[in-house]
Amino acid sequence: KETRLRVVLRVRPLTCTETRRGDRRVVHSLGDGTIHVNAARHNATFGFSAVFDAGSSQEAVFEGSGMRQLVELAIDGFSCTVFAFGQTGSGKTYTLMGPLPQSETQPAAPGLLGLMQRSFTCLLEQSRSRGSDLALSASYLEIYNEQVRDLLRPGPPCALPLRWSKTRGFYVENQLNVDFESLEAIADLLLQGSQRRRTSAHALNRHSSRSHALLTIHVRSQAVSTHPAPVGEHHPHPTLVPQPSACPSKQGTLCFVDLAGSERVKETGSSGELSVEANNINRSLLALGHCISLLAKPRGKRMHIPYRDSKLTQLLARSLGGSGITLMVACISPSSHCLSETLNTLHYASRARRVTTRP
Numbered sequence: 560k561e562t563r564l565r566v567v568l569r570v571r572p573l574t575c576t577e578t579r580r581g582d583r584r585v586v587h588s589l590g591d592g593t594i595h596v597n598a599a600r601h602n603a604t605f606g607f608s609a610v611f612d613a614g615s616s617q618e619a620v621f622e623g624s625g626m627r628q629l630v631e632l633a634i635d636g637f638s639c640t641v642f643a644f645g646q647t648g649s650g651k652t653y654t655l656m657g658p659l660p661q662s663e664t665q666p667a668a669p670g671l672l673g674l675m676q677r678s679f680t681c682l683l684e685q686s687r688s689r690g691s692d693l694a695l696s697a698s699y700l701e702i703y704n705e706q707v708r709d710l711l712r713p714g715p716p717c718a719l720p721l722r723w724s725k726t727r728g729f730y731v732e733n734q735l736n737v738d739f740e741s742l743e744a745i746a747d748l749l750l751q752g753s754q755r756r757r758t759s760a761h762a763l764n765r766h767s768s769r770s771h772a773l774l775t776i777h778v779r780s781q782a783v784s785t786h787p788a789p790v791g792e793h794h795p796h797p798t799l800v801p802q803p804s805a806c807p808s809k810q811g812t813l814c815f816v817d818l819a820g821s822e823r824v825k826e827t828g829s830s831g832e833l834s835v836e837a838n839n840i841n842r843s844l845l846a847l848g849h850c851i852s853l854l855a856k857p858r859g860k861r862m863h864i865p866y867r868d869s870k871l872t873q874l875l876a877r878s879l880g881g882s883g884i885t886l887m888v889a890c891i892s893p894s895s896h897c898l899s900e901t902l903n904t905l906h907y908a909s910r911a912r913r914v915t916t917r918p
């Protein structure tokens with residue numbers, strides 16, 4: 560059955576800088592999944608599956624976005640993806656991972672943990688309640704200047720080849736896939752990988768991510784019979800008890816995509832190396848936007864989808880157009896200062912709502 564992309568919107572609070580500058584709030588949640596933008600010549604309303612305003616907690620976003628269901632679907636063997644989209648400084652990384660830890664010894668408060676950590680907790684709880692039949696592993700990649708790099712591999716970053724095969728679709732060759740069994744282990748992998756991620760100081764955000772990052776959790780549920788183990792005296796004919804192979808094994812994935820900022824180059828004061836980065840980011844987000852526009856057309860009227868235009872669209876091909884289940888979290892600032900980028904994000908996200916997949 561066809562399923563629509565689920566698109567939710569998160570509005571972050573005004574930052575201290577924005578408040579000090581005297582920025583006006585131009586975005587207002589009207590409840591019921593609608594948002595109203597009111598500024599200068601703009602007066603528009605947009606609808607989403609859910610809207611989280613500045614007062615929403617991280618937990619509310621986890622529960623209200625459908626993230627918990629996505630985790631459960633991954634355990635059931637589906638390919639699930641959540642991606643955070645929006646301009647630099649709009650709260651993408653905060654939504655996915657929570658605030659940056661203040662220091663090595665002082666991790667973020669549990670209430671501020673993001674969608675990723677909450678999903679890990681949920682996965683490991685499920686894993687424990689199901690006995691030992693869930694095998695979990697993680698890979699973590701970034702796309703920087705159109706190169707795919709492994710964030711879990713120690714040593715200097717090196718580019719990995721992206722290939723295509725009939726059975727696997729697009730895949731990255733030689734990427735590390737690390738098994739984990741505890742919350743501490745996966746939190747550690749996330750931290751190590753995030754520290755390797757390419758970031759640059761930027762006019763809009765001091766810790767701006769200049770790459771797209773994709774953390775994928777592979778969930779394998781092994782073939783174990785759901786029937787209780789036979790007990791001799793109750794089963795005089797043990798051969799009649801279903802064998803474990805009666806229940807097929809499932810392989811699902813849960814992929815978290817933290818996209819680099821969507822803003823245009825001129826607004827960030829980027830030059831030199833930074834502008835090469837910005838152009839690559841813009842190009843891949845443009846390719847993503849183009850694929851989304853084409854995918855948003857009814858299936859019968861669809862043309863060829865140019866996934867090959869960027870590394871990002873190749874890696875997201877399955878989640879966007881194929882058999883995946885996808886949640887998009889569009890992030891915006893409420894400030895009058897960000898109005899044009901906010902409208903861009905809202906239009907982009909509204910278009911994404913029309914995309915369908917066949918899980």
Ligand code: ADP
Nearest residue numbers: 571572646647648649650651652653654658764
């Ligand atoms: P992005 O990843 O989109 O560039 P960040 O997630 O780094 O943006 O957020 C920019 C700044 O705003 C950070 O200092 C972050 O802590 C803060 N911030 C973002 N979203 C929220 C929120 N919902 N509540 C409080 N602070 C937030």
Ligand code: MG
Nearest residue numbers: 651652767768
């Ligand atoms: Mg970020």
